[in-house]
Amino acid sequence: MSASDGRSRVEVVSECESRPYSPDYFDLAHPDHFWVAWRLRAALGLAADHGLAPAAPLAVLDVGCGSGVVRAQLEAATAWRVDGTDLDRDALARVPEGRGRIFLYDVLEKRERFREAYDLLLLFDVLEHVAPTAPFLEALAFHLKPGGHLLLNVPALPSLYGRYDVAAGHHRRYSRDALLDELRGQPLVPLEARYWGFSLIPLVVARKLMLAVSPRDAHARGFEPPNRLANGALRALMALETRLLRRPPLGASLLLLAQRR
Numbered sequence: 001m002s003a004s005d006g007r008s009r010v011e012v013v014s015e016c017e018s019r020p021y022s023p024d025y026f027d028l029a030h031p032d033h034f035w036v037a038w039r040l041r042a043a044l045g046l047a048a049d050h051g052l053a054p055a056a057p058l059a060v061l062d063v064g065c066g067s068g069v070v071r072a073q074l075e076a077a078t079a080w081r082v083d084g085t086d087l088d089r090d091a092l093a094r095v096p097e098g099r100g101r102i103f104l105y106d107v108l109e110k111r112e113r114f115r116e117a118y119d120l121l122l123l124f125d126v127l128e129h130v131a132p133t134a135p136f137l138e139a140l141a142f143h144l145k146p147g148g149h150l151l152l153n154v155p156a157l158p159s160l161y162g163r164y165d166v167a168a169g170h171h172r173r174y175s176r177d178a179l180l181d182e183l184r185g186q187p188l189v190p191l192e193a194r195y196w197g198f199s200l201i202p203l204v205v206a207r208k209l210m211l212a213v214s215p216r217d218a219h220a221r222g223f224e225p226p227n228r229l230a231n232g233a234l235r236a237l238m239a240l241e242t243r244l245l246r247r248p249p250l251g252a253s254l255l256l257l258a259q260r261r
Helices: 003-009 034-049 069-077 134-142 163-168 176-181 198-213 218-223 228-244
Strands: 010-012 059-063 081-086 102-104 118-124 144-155 188-196 253-260
Touching: 003 010, 034 069, 034 118, 034 144, 034 188, 034 228, 034 253, 059 069, 069 081, 069 118, 134 144, 134 188, 163 198, 163 218, 176 188, 176 253, 198 218, 198 228
Parallel strands: 010 102, 059 081, 059 118, 081 102, 118 144
Antiparallel strands: 144 253, 188 253
């Protein structure tokens, strides 16, 4: 599909646009990437543990969907209809065909057509880019049906914050308690916050030390495995850890499932 075809599928709801925090991210975060695959497995496991079944016909909104990697993964793995929204028109033009619709839409506008429209909102690796977070989380709740769920992922462990996070546009990394604190005063009740990627912690420490010495191309070098063999080895590590540790005590990333009151 050409970029022009992709643009014609984007439904423009908001006039505002923004550029990506890291222009190379959408090329780096492909479905075969070990971390992207690991995140999906961890997220589906948390969702299933709380009754969000893959076979259920859920209406889902992927907020900050970018080029649609998460949306495509979920529509392939579930019966969910996943709409996507972002403020980057170029990224939206790259979203592949799917069951859901694609919107250029700022959720902070809280358009009436989207009020209580969704069973589930996805917020994968977006919240760490947002400041302040309170109005944003309140706006997300506006889009959820009563009893609907928010599933989000963030980078974990504030002590690991370094040049990679700066290059990626992260304002913060989260502990479990800090993430739960974000929901205080919100119409969202946390159900579970779960770390994943326990065995990735040494790699994130090594990345922080490496980029402190040599910060060149920090985002690309800090995210992309050096070769296909390394990516395959890390996917094997994913399979081993997820088989042995369903709820790791710590991890390089942190998932949260919450429910609208």
